[in-house]
Amino acid sequence: MTEHVRDDADLVSRAAAGDIGAFESLVRAHTDAVYAHAYRFFGDASAAQDATQEVWIKVFRSLEGFGSRAAFTTWLFRVTRNVCLDMLRSGRRAATPVDPVELHRIANNDTAGEAAGSVDLEMAMRALSPEDREAFNAVALFGLPYAEAGSVLGVPAGTVKSRVFRARRALTTLLCLDAKGGA
Amino acid sequence: MEMDCIRTQATLSALHDGEHVTEESAEAARMHCDDCGACRAFEADLRKLEALPAPQAPPGLVDRVMVAVAAIVAERAEDAIAAALPLEQPVAPTDAPGSTPRFEWLSGAGRWKTFGALGAAAAAVAVIAILVTRTPTPQTASTHLPSGAQTGALDLTFSNEAATRSAAPAAPAATPAPARAPDYLTFRNRVYAPGSLLSDAKTATDAIGTVTTAFGSAGAPTQARAYRSPLTDGSIVVTGPDGTRLYAPVIRVFNSLKYQMVAGNTVDRFGQWPQLPGRFPAPTSPDGAPTFIVSGGDALGIPTYTAAGVPQMQGFAIAPGTPATDPAGSNPNWTWWEPMLIP
Numbered sequence: 001m002t003e004h005v006r007d008d009a010d011l012v013s014r015a016a017a018g019d020i021g022a023f024e025s026l027v028r029a030h031t032d033a034v035y036a037h038a039y040r041f042f043g044d045a046s047a048a049q050d051a052t053q054e055v056w057i058k059v060f061r062s063l064e065g066f067g068s069r070a071a072f073t074t075w076l077f078r079v080t081r082n083v084c085l086d087m088l089r090s091g092r093r094a095a096t097p098v099d100p101v102e103l104h105r106i107a108n109n110d111t112a113g114e115a116a117g118s119v120d121l122e123m124a125m126r127a128l129s130p131e132d133r134e135a136f137n138a139v140a141l142f143g144l145p146y147a148e149a150g151s152v153l154g155v156p157a158g159t160v161k162s163r164v165f166r167a168r169r170a171l172t173t174l175l176c177l178d179a180k181g182g183a
Numbered sequence: 184m185e186m187d188c189i190r191t192q193a194t195l196s197a198l199h200d201g202e203h204v205t206e207e208s209a210e211a212a213r214m215h216c217d218d219c220g221a222c223r224a225f226e227a228d229l230r231k232l233e234a235l236p237a238p239q240a241p242p243g244l245v246d247r248v249m250v251a252v253a254a255i256v257a258e259r260a261e262d263a264i265a266a267a268l269p270l271e272q273p274v275a276p277t278d279a280p281g282s283t284p285r286f287e288w289l290s291g292a293g294r295w296k297t298f299g300a301l302g303a304a305a306a307a308v309a310v311i312a313i314l315v316t317r318t319p320t321p322q323t324a325s326t327h328l329p330s331g332a333q334t335g336a337l338d339l340t341f342s343n344e345a346a347t348r349s350a351a352p353a354a355p356a357a358t359p360a361p362a363r364a365p366d367y368l369t370f371r372n373r374v375y376a377p378g379s380l381l382s383d384a385k386t387a388t389d390a391i392g393t394v395t396t397a398f399g400s401a402g403a404p405t406q407a408r409a410y411r412s413p414l415t416d417g418s419i420v421v422t423g424p425d426g427t428r429l430y431a432p433v434i435r436v437f438n439s440l441k442y443q444m445v446a447g448n449t450v451d452r453f454g455q456w457p458q459l460p461g462r463f464p465a466p467t468s469p470d471g472a473p474t475f476i477v478s479g480g481d482a483l484g485i486p487t488y489t490a491a492g493v494p495q496m497q498g499f500a501i502a503p504g505t506p507a508t509d510p511a512g513s514n515p516n517w518t519w520w521e522p523m524l525i526p
Contacts, residue, residue: 035240
């Protein structure tokens with residue numbers, strides 16, 4: 001991760017100096033994380049794409065003010081979270097509600113294969129509380145340490161630890177991972 | 184689940200994330216797992232959970248982002264140019280009485296005043312406008328070619344044919360300009376060339392404005408409605424005498440961004456060549472002087488030229504006489520290129 005942070009810092013510095021290629025490298029390296037967070041937030045691919053574009057535009061416009069005070073991924077997660085919340089609050093996008101029937105199907109369906117598991121994961125993800133889900137995303141998608149995630153979420157690192165653990169417990173239970181290939 | 188299991192699994196979760204855990208807690212978790220199948224299973228579940236792929240951005244999303252970024256660069260370029268070139272306020276002639284007001288800032292004492300304004304403008308524009316003036320790097324080789332367009336529809340496929348040529352900047356070989364330009368039209372000063380004929384006009388989306396063109400006729404130009412393209416490639420949809428057709432932006436790729444030809448004249452019938460925007464006086468010398476300065480060359484071996492006060496990322500000129508296969512075609516005029524916008 002340290003290597004990634006150093007790479008990111010270098011790319012951010014070059015992008016702020018006008019190197020569009022460096023900015024594109026940042027976009028390519030982190031767009032999946034931004035998109036995945038937005039997708040899990042809205043439960044909708046179209047909204048996730050719009051949010052992802054908006055996130056990168058905000059990042060591009062703010063590069064000069066970033067100043068490497070924090071890890072780039074911490075800043076990126078903060079922007080991503082705020083963009084999603086703003087889109088929701090402004091009414092431009094709504095989160096797709098969870099269908100309890102689908103959750104029941106996941107828990108009882110012995111799906112196999114990575115693709116099926118991934119679909120079920122996203123369904124199960126939407127059963128999490130928003131707080132647990134965003135803590136899990138900060139750590140699992142953006143690779144943030146608990147303390148960094150806590151600084152963005154406004155909670156202590158210990159709370160992040162609890163939320164991530166709770167999210168994992170819920171996901172492994174919902175997905176019946178031990179029953180599907182059991183270790 | 185017992186309290187020990189909860190504590191152990193929380194520790195395992197933290198260890199999985201690479202978080203610092205006291206040696207005492209880690210040892211307690213290990214000892215607990217030796218005797219607890221549920222916690223061993225949870226540890227295995229963590230790995231399975233991590234192995235499940237997260238949603239991936241669809242193909243093309245990064246390109247869409249970069250097009251939006253290019254639009255920001257273009258906006259800033261327009262602001263910088265507007266701030267730096269006060270064309271409506273000619274500087275009083277001093278040592279070059281024969282020059283026009285537009286040229287005045289390039290000759291004599293007045294230029295220093297204008298260079299000062301240019302510097303202030305550059306300083307006022309954040310990030311790109313200040314800092315993108317850098318040594319040109321080898322450019323992406325893909326081109327969008329409105330080639331062979333004397334008549335009929337153009338071949339708008341991408342071609343890297345010319346990418347195998349020397350990348351060394353070199354003056355383009357002078358080629359005689361064809362009598363007639365491709366079937367260009369302009370929309371908001373940007374140049375488009377005909378693409379596919381659409382079988383169903385409903386594929387177009389909302390109207391976004393009008394283009395003024397006589398198409399291929401000798402009659403007077405009229406206004407035709409332009410629609411947003413169903414594609415996100417910068418194209419527009421225009422209904423003409425032969426039906427509803429996509430018009431693709433005439434572009435070249437520079438530093439991973441698409442740049443579109445910008446015309447100073449209204450290309451109001453097929454066969455007319457785009458000219459430089461009016462804010463740039465036509466160079467009087469083949470090396471671009473006094474308006475442009477050669478700034479490098481792209482991967483096609485075509486030199487690019489910058490204008491004073493305009494960072495190259497925000498726009499550049501191409502000299503006349505490029506090969507017919509170049510995106511500029513064999514235009515006998517200098518051409519100007521700015522980051523492509525999605526209309």
